[in-house]
Amino acid sequence: MKKSTVLLLLAIVLLIVPGFVFAGGAAEKPAAAPVAKGPIIIGSNSAPRTLNPLYFPSRQDSIVTNLIFDNFVQPDKEGRIVGGLAESFSVAADGVTYTFNLAKNVVWHDGEKFDGDDVVATLNMLAHPDYAGGVDRVNQIVGVEEFKADPTSKISGVSLSADKMTVTIKIKKPSATFLPGLYFQILPEHHIKNINLAELEKAAFNTNPVGTGPFKFKEWKVGNSITVEKNSAYWQGEPKVDSIIVKFGELVALTTQLQSGEIDMLEVEEEGYNTFKNDKNFNIYTYPMLSVDYVGFLTGPGRAADTRDDRPVFNKNIRQALAYATNKEALVNGAYGVMGYAHDSIFPKNSLGDSPNDNPYTFNLAKAKAMIEAEGYVMNNTTKFYEKNGKSLRIEMYYAESSAPQAAIFKEQWKAAGVDLNLKLVDFGALIGVLLRKSDANGRLANEAGYDQTTAATDSNFDTYLLGFAQESDPQEYAQYFVDDPFWNFYHYDNANVRTWFAEQEVTTDQTKRSAILHQISEQITEDLPWFTYAGKNETIIAGKNIGGLNPDTRGYTLDAHLWFLQ
Numbered sequence: 275m276k277k278s279t280v281l282l283l284l285a286i287v288l289l290i291v292p293g294f295v296f297a298g299g300a301a302e303k304p305a306a307a308p309v310a311k312g313p314i315i316i317g318s319n320s321a322p323r324t325l326n327p328l329y330f331p332s333r334q335d336s337i338v339t340n341l342i343f344d345n346f347v348q349p350d351k352e353g354r355i356v357g358g359l360a361e362s363f364s365v366a367a368d369g370v371t372y373t374f375n376l377a378k379n380v381v382w383h384d385g386e387k388f389d390g391d392d393v394v395a396t397l398n399m400l401a402h403p404d405y406a407g408g409v410d411r412v413n414q415i416v417g418v419e420e421f422k423a424d425p426t427s428k429i430s431g432v433s434l435s436a437d438k439m440t441v442t443i444k445i446k447k448p449s450a451t452f453l454p455g456l457y458f459q460i461l462p463e464h465h466i467k468n469i470n471l472a473e474l475e476k477a478a479f480n481t482n483p484v485g486t487g488p489f490k491f492k493e494w495k496v497g498n499s500i501t502v503e504k505n506s507a508y509w510q511g512e513p514k515v516d517s518i519i520v521k522f523g524e525l526v527a528l529t530t531q532l533q534s535g536e537i538d539m540l541e542v543e544e545e546g547y548n549t550f551k552n553d554k555n556f557n558i559y560t561y562p563m564l565s566v567d568y569v570g571f572l573t574g575p576g577r578a579a580d581t582r583d584d585r586p587v588f589n590k591n592i593r594q595a596l597a598y599a600t601n602k603e604a605l606v607n608g609a610y611g612v613m614g615y616a617h618d619s620i621f622p623k624n625s626l627g628d629s630p631n632d633n634p635y636t637f638n639l640a641k642a643k644a645m646i647e648a649e650g651y652v653m654n655n656t657t658k659f660y661e662k663n664g665k666s667l668r669i670e671m672y673y674a675e676s677s678a679p680q681a682a683i684f685k686e687q688w689k690a691a692g693v694d695l696n697l698k699l700v701d702f703g704a705l706i707g708v709l710l711r712k713s714d715a716n717g718r719l720a721n722e723a724g725y726d727q728t729t730a731a732t733d734s735n736f737d738t739y740l741l742g743f744a745q746e747s748d749p750q751e752y753a754q755y756f757v758d759d760p761f762w763n764f765y766h767y768d769n770a771n772v773r774t775w776f777a778e779q780e781v782t783t784d785q786t787k788r789s790a791i792l793h794q795i796s797e798q799i800t801e802d803l804p805w806f807t808y809a810g811k812n813e814t815i816i817a818g819k820n821i822g823g824l825n826p827d828t829r830g831y832t833l834d835a836h837l838w839f840l841q
Contacts, residue, residue: 312515313501314821314838317528317540322500325491326480327459328399330408333830338520340832341502342383343459343485346374346393351827353626354785355453359388359460359486360441365783369448374441380509382462383490390438395463397432397443398425404471411455414445448781450788454748459485488513488836498522514823514839518832532556532816539817539824541831544611550816559815559826560612562623565744567614567680569596569671569806570709574766576733577717586667587737591645593803596669597635599642599691600684602808609679610809617810619796620743620752626785627749627792632800642691653692660692668694672739674702680740680809705741709734709764731760742811749792750780756799767804 322335327343345358357363360374380388399405400412403422412418416431431444445452462484469477483491488510489502499521504513521528521537529546531537533553540546550556571593575582586592602616618634621627647653651660651667660667669688673681678699685695700708713719713733714726745751753776754762756769775795782788799805815826823837 312840313517313519314515314539314840315519315521315537316832317532317537318520318522319525319528319541321497321522324480325483325494325500326407326461326474326477328396328407328409328461329474329477329480336830337832338500338502339459339483339485340487340830341489341518341835342483342487342491343461344380344487345457346396346460347453347456348833349454349457349829351829353624355457359393360456363453365453369781369783370445372443372445372453374443376439376441377509378439380486381507382464382486383484383505384462386462386464388460388462388486390434390441392460392463393441394429394432394434395466396458396460397429399461399466399469399471401425401429402471405474406471407474409458411458414447414449414452414455416444416446448783450780450782450785451748451750453783457747489518492517508836510836513836518835518838532818535818538821539815542814542816544613546816547612547814555819556816557819557821557824559817559824559831560812561827562615563744563811563813564622564625564828565742565811566617566620566622566807567677567740567742567809567811568620569684569808570736570739570741570765571804571806572734572736572738572765573802573804574768576713576735576766577715577731578713578719578733578735579717580735581713581733585737587669589649590802591649593806594635595642595645595691596688596693597803597806598638598645599688599693600635600806600808601637601687602635603637605680605683605687606809608683610811612814613812614809615812617807618800620799620805620807621749621792621796622745623810625745625749626789627752627796629793629796629800631793631797633797635806639691646692651692657694658689658692659694666694667692668696670696670698670737672698672700672705672708672736674700674705674740676702677740684740705739708736709739710761711735712761732762732764734764734766750776752776752795753780756795756804765804767802769798769802772798 316337318334318337320334322338323332324335325339325342327335327339346360347355347363348358350356359377359380361377363372363374365372376390382388397412400409401418401421402425415429417429421427421429433442434440465479465484469479481494488505488508490505492501492503494500499519501517501519503517504515506512528537528540529542529549532540547558550558571587572585574588606614606616617623618632619628646660646667651662654661657666671681671684681697685697688695710732711734712730715729718725756767757763757773757776758768772795775791779788779791782791815831817824820840822839822841825834
């Protein structure tokens with residue numbers, strides 16, 4: 275996760291698992307041939323801010339932009355990077371030279387031919403010193419710094435073949451993150467050149483986009499809907515419906531409209547799932563998001579006086595005992611319902627890093643108690659909490675309001691293991707303040723006299739906390755949290771193997787080999803437990819039985835909309 279999004283702890287993008295389909299009644303019959311041309315109407319409880327996919331893209335924007343634009347490269351359903359507008363690619367033996375062969379016979383919606391000039395113009399836009407659109411994927415390319423200094427020049431590490439259908443990009447050093455970082459949509463050069471990047475937010479293109487995708491933008495009725503029409507000349511095959519409408523509204527109203535047939539498809543939460551789960555007229559598609567929920571533990575002392583206490587959570591055996599004392603399935607059923615699932619890896623389900631060999635910490639209350647007792651704790655038969663040296667086994671857990679159901683369940687489950695969990699509800703900003711509190715080399719805090727900011731590092735004062743993490747584009751986002759980073763490793767976690775493995779995976783461009791290294795990281799962190807991952811989250815799409823070809827997954831449920839049909 276980029277550092278700017280640590281405070282949001284939200285997510286958008288990548289590394290996939292296929293959706294699971296649950297029919298709300300009898301088994302679905304084999305799909306019949308398409309009998310209608312549309313429109314298909316999607317309900318959305320939030321309108322896009324922009325239809326420019328390179329101006330602070332959001333998940334809500336992508337519902338529409340995935341219909342209009344094509345990606346340069348993209349992940350398949352197993353998370354491996356495959357072709358898009360770059361239909362094939364290769365990496366030279368030097369590990370720094372990438373060759374991309376562009377798809378032929380691709381035409382922009384306004385009739386202009388797509389070629390390498392569009393790719394180069396898009397890369398130049400992202401590298402331009404005036405660009406402030408939130409997509410930072412080009413800094414590894416040779417010559418970007420020089421281009422930023424003089425944007426009238428060229429990026430020296432980018433070149434085109436004579437026919438403009440092959441793009442060669444050279445990066446500064448081998449990197450496993452460069453190729454996944456090219457998962458973005460390409461804009462037309464003949465429109466980009468007319469945009470004043472210093473005022474990108476005002477660009478007419480943002481509300482009247484031109485892409486190469488399966489559907490052409492038709493109209494945006496502000497506050498009401500966006501309509502797109504099929505691109506009959508789409509290079510991957512003519513879409514099977516004539517148009518798609520994305521209709522905006524409040525979720526309860528949209529749910530009613532789905533029931534009545536006014537809309538065809540809607541992303542729902544738990545209440546919506548319960549509304550449709552027994553309705554034979556609808557299919558339910560549930561699939562994992564790219565996020566995990568976890569308990570964070572302080573794993574060792576810091577520099578400030580109030581972080582040097584010998585806390586129970588500094589002991590790995592106590593952390594593991596708390597993991598065994600957690601009934602994940604009961605927790606997920608109670609706090610998430612169908613919108614969650616039990617999980618064990620720091621990496622999202624089925625991502626490159628999600629190892630099949632992670633310790634699942636299967637609920638075992640007797641084992642949890644035995645591990646606690648092995649550390650010298652004795653049960654107080656009056657309080658029913660363990661004690662050691664006259665002190666109760668008491669642990670503080672910070673959490674924000676969104677994690678209140680989980681916190682209450684943890685308190686009850688750990689109480690059964692003899693642990694006195696003291697819950698500390700704070701607002702989200704205050705929780706981030708707890709995690710990112712800093713001290714200097716002498717242990718002085720920022721509000722103390724003599725504080726030396728030049729030697730400052732995070733010195734968090736907590737036992738445990740509850741949060742979630744959403745992967746944006748690549749597992750490399752995790753590195754800053756588990757290596758010797760002075761600000762983002764606020765658990766004081768230190769494992770030499772993990773540091774080595776994160777460095778190795780960053781330069782391992784063979785994704786199979788890289789996955790094996792990430793598995794080692796996952797297994798070691800699951801052993802050490804600076805994070806105790808207990809759950810992942812699901813998304814749920816409800817669609818009428820008349821919608822065929824829908825197979826949503828974490829990349830975005832509209833990504834393959836050219837395959838949808840009405841039956």
